[in-house]
Amino acid sequence: MTEEKETEEKIFEAARYVFERDGFSGARMQEIADEAGINKSMLHYYFRSKDKLFHSVFKTGVKKVLPALFQIINKDLTLYDKTVEVVRFYHDLFRRSPHLPMFVLHEMHQHPERFKEFIGEFRQKIPQTFLDQVNKAVQEGKLVPIKPHQFLINVLSLCMFPAIAKNMVVTIFEMSDDDYEAFMKEREEMIPDLIFKGLMFH
Amino acid sequence: MTEEKETEEKIFEAARYVFERDGFSGARMQEIADEAGINKSMLHYYFRSKDKLFHSVFKTGVKKVLPALFQIINKDLTLYDKTVEVVRFYHDLFRRSPHLPMFVLHEMHQHPERFKEFIGEFRQKIPQTFLDQVNKAVQEGKLVPIKPHQFLINVLSLCMFPAIAKNMVVTIFEMSDDDYEAFMKEREEMIPDLIFKGLMFH
DNA sequence: GTCTATATAACGATAGAC
DNA sequence: GTCTATCGTTATATAGAC
Numbered sequence: 001m002t003e004e005k006e007t008e009e010k011i012f013e014a015a016r017y018v019f020e021r022d023g024f025s026g027a028r029m030q031e032i033a034d035e036a037g038i039n040k041s042m043l044h045y046y047f048r049s050k051d052k053l054f055h056s057v058f059k060t061g062v063k064k065v066l067p068a069l070f071q072i073i074n075k076d077l078t079l080y081d082k083t084v085e086v087v088r089f090y091h092d093l094f095r096r097s098p099h100l101p102m103f104v105l106h107e108m109h110q111h112p113e114r115f116k117e118f119i120g121e122f123r124q125k126i127p128q129t130f131l132d133q134v135n136k137a138v139q140e141g142k143l144v145p146i147k148p149h150q151f152l153i154n155v156l157s158l159c160m161f162p163a164i165a166k167n168m169v170v171t172i173f174e175m176s177d178d179d180y181e182a183f184m185k186e187r188e189e190m191i192p193d194l195i196f197k198g199l200m201f202h
Numbered sequence: 203m204t205e206e207k208e209t210e211e212k213i214f215e216a217a218r219y220v221f222e223r224d225g226f227s228g229a230r231m232q233e234i235a236d237e238a239g240i241n242k243s244m245l246h247y248y249f250r251s252k253d254k255l256f257h258s259v260f261k262t263g264v265k266k267v268l269p270a271l272f273q274i275i276n277k278d279l280t281l282y283d284k285t286v287e288v289v290r291f292y293h294d295l296f297r298r299s300p301h302l303p304m305f306v307l308h309e310m311h312q313h314p315e316r317f318k319e320f321i322g323e324f325r326q327k328i329p330q331t332f333l334d335q336v337n338k339a340v341q342e343g344k345l346v347p348i349k350p351h352q353f354l355i356n357v358l359s360l361c362m363f364p365a366i367a368k369n370m371v372v373t374i375f376e377m378s379d380d381d382y383e384a385f386m387k388e389r390e391e392m393i394p395d396l397i398f399k400g401l402m403f404h
Numbered sequence: 405g406t407c408t409a410t411a412t413a414a415c416g417a418t419a420g421a422c
Numbered sequence: 423g424t425c426t427a428t429c430g431t432t433a434t435a436t437a438g439a440c
Binding site: 022023024025026066099102105106108109110112115116119125126141142143144146147149150151153154156157158160161162164165166167168169171172173174183186187190193194195196197198199200201202 | 224225226227228268301304307308310311312314317318321327328343344345346348349351352353355356358359360362363364366367368369370371373374375376385388389392395396397398399400401402403404
């Protein structure tokens with residue numbers, strides 16, 4: 001029935017909202033039911049348990065964060081252009097879903113086994129073409145010696161940390177929400193240049 | 203009594219261990235009591251409630267992460283040397299306390315009010331001398347235009363994110379614990395040069 | 405101060421009527 | 423498929439003996 005699909009969808013969206021905001025142990029089934037505007041029993045009818053409902057939400061969260069990264073670095077682009085695309089992708093994503101990066105990383109941190117379960121499903125290895133591209137750029141003297149893994153983590157660090165640490169940033173720097181928005185917008189432009197050129201004049 | 207102090211200390215250390223690992227909502231008073239080797243009632247005798255015990259642990263956590271940063275950037279050093287010290291400080295700290303950064307940032311994320319409560323206590327503003335130092339370096343053409351806040355967040359991002367995202371990193375890159383250790387050691391050397399010189403040959 | 409026992413509330417989950 | 427009512431457990435917290 002179309003009725004069925006709608007209810008399941010409503011529950012899932014409510015669960016996504018509450019789990020992303022409160023985490024697994026902080027989330028309450030009652031609150032998810034309230035958010036979905038239905039009865040608590042329906043949650044179990046459609047998803048059997050809190051664990052299974054969470055698993056579904058978590059998997060969706062990981063799929064929003066990781067596959068696009070691998071897709072971008074697998075494209076036929078320069079390293080610089082890949083960096084620009086990755087930075088833009090994450091800044092757009094986290095603007096729309098501010099709780100997403102903390103949710104995914106926190107649950108990965110607490111329950112790594114839940115992550116490992118399905119990480120293989122969507123072939124999440126670093127593409128060889130990307131590894132080759134970085135190594136070749138180093139060999140040709142275009143880049144200073146750096147391992148592809150370090151390169152990738154540098155980009156991810158600069159994109160994800162300020163999203164994860166928003167409350168620390170706005171508190172210490174005494175920012176308004178608009179200030180923070182501008183701060184992040186500025187980073188979007190800055191990060192690729194920082195990665196490749198650094199801060200010193202040359 | 204010395205007896206009193208010892209028990210309170212034991213409880214606090216157990217609470218620190220459990221809260222840092224499991225977070226507020228994931229932690230159980232019973233587990234803290236077990237970890238401390240005492241009865242559950244003692245937790246309430248000394249700290250009244252889970253909330254108050256947590257608050258005490260959280261405050262200590264923030265104090266381990268932030269004041270040292272402000273102390274370092276307030277020293278009489280070049281920007282490069284300050285960066286080296288900050289990077290070394292965080293890598294040493296997170297090697298000893300791997301759960302600390304996720305704990306502090308996650309609880310800040312979920313309960314920003316708990317953070318704001320006492321952030322003023324230990325004067326956690328960016329020292330003016332540091333702001334002046336960055337702005338002066340930019341004016342003198344030694345650095346490309348960058349705001350001091352962005353500079354600081356770049357350093358923190360590169361230090362903290364890989365510690366927070368350890369499980370993601372080791373899973374995606376298929377690292378052992380030793381691999382991860384070596385990976386982080388390598389970053390410690392790399393980060394200051396990345397910040398200032400970037401990756402391109404020049 | 406430290407223990408045992410228990411109060412009290414909240415949570416996840418299920419049974420059963422409709 | 424959706425509701426009400428409730429079970430069984432577990433959580434924080436307290437009372438009271440020693």
